[in-house]
Amino acid sequence: MSSLFKYDKDREAASAAKVRALEALLIKKGVLGSDSVDAVLRHFETVASPFNGARIVARAWVDAEYKARLLEDTPKAIAELQFPGMTGAEGEHMKAVANSATVHNLIICTLCSCYSWPVLGLPPYWYKDPVFRSRGVREPRAVLREFGVTIPEGKEVKVWDSSAQIRWFVIPERPAHSEHLNEEQLAALVTPEAMMGVALVPSPPPCLRHPNVYLIRRICRDADARATRFATA
Amino acid sequence: MRLQHYLGGLENLGPVNFFEKKVFMAEWEKRIFGIHTVMMAESVHLDKSLPKYPLSEVPTTFKDTWTWASLRIGAENMQPFEYFKYRYYEKWLMGISQFFIDRGYVTAKELATLTEHYRAHPDSPLPEQPNPALKEQVVRYLHHGDSGLRAPADLVRFAVGDTVYVTDPEAADHTRLPGFLRNKKGTVTEVYPGAFEYFVSTGPDGLDGLQHVYCVSFLASDIWGPDKSEPNTVIYADLFEAYLKPAHSM
Incomplete structure (x- = not known):
């Protein structure tokens, strides 16, 4: 900060x-x-949390038909998963957009801080910071580079400004070397930043590219650590 | 222009240099976020909302409308130099406290006196006075929300593929039109089904009653100029119909 x-x-x-x-x-x-x-x-500790978004993304990664339905009618596809509260406050009208080999999506709210609460929980500080809100629409590639994400010029950048009822979120690209991970393990790799488009989902580190249960547990512990961001201490 | 409406595109702000992922920068921020959300859950306007909330059965002395628009109007009306002095939830705390004083729920004096008390005794407890029926309403609101979707309106002015221009309405207290899009040329990419009613009328800005909402795409080069924009970049915004006019009107 x-x-x-x-x-x-x-x-x-x-x-x-x-x-x-x-x-x-x-x-x-x-x-x-x-x-x-x-x-x-x-x-926001038990119902509306980025765990929901991560599980939705993981499902989309393992099930191409689900991903197609999610992009076609986001609320309906989310409803299939039967998580509670998915059409609740700030999720009345959600839409997913997918990153691909040719497109990178970035979500922003230049007027305030609109954010998909049910699937992402509450927005992190950087999303609300006037610096991000100002620069994200003018020089998204430069901002992404500062976040450590370099988008090649040939790849289109789409910036979604949440100025009416739709709350956007991103289905990031599935990382390489993640073929052996199951849905739950994949979900543990997905961060709120990846679902806002300011981060990519990294490949599991080389030591985790094998279906070794002890190492996978470590990924899950890291995900728990990320979840504690709700706490300020 | 009103600066808060034009944040998108401001330059010389320096790097987004530290990736602060925390939601709340201090523990106290959780409380003002919570107070605001409870106010939205017991706002009198919810008796007209899409989910049928049993508002008349909720025991509360709160008898006002409180929505996102209330909070946004407060922030957008701050003197810009003031706006940038305060952190996100500090602005909420200022706006919400002032609202309760202005509407006569609390006096400035009792708030100041009690603030002094808690300053001297930060651990002294809050009054113990649970309200289970209000708590239920809060949970219901969080689960069912408050969509602006209303009956489908009749005439849709624009179709997917239409070239449109963004209007340049008089600067008002509040808007849902990002300033950097004013007068710019875009293309309709989606017409959202149904019509939407924003929480409040924005007067000369143009939001009033039921409107269609469109997703409109803008080439970055059309907004910032071909020499001043990054390559291969498209900006999408969701815009109420009042903010759009047909290309042939230019």
């Missing part, structure tokens, strides 16, 4: 006290219950 947005303890403590005071007053006045905010946060 840019140090521009890293604040001193005093500023954070002032905001923390103010939000606590606001929540306390709203509870006292009957606008909120003391369990209301926690109910929201629990939803």
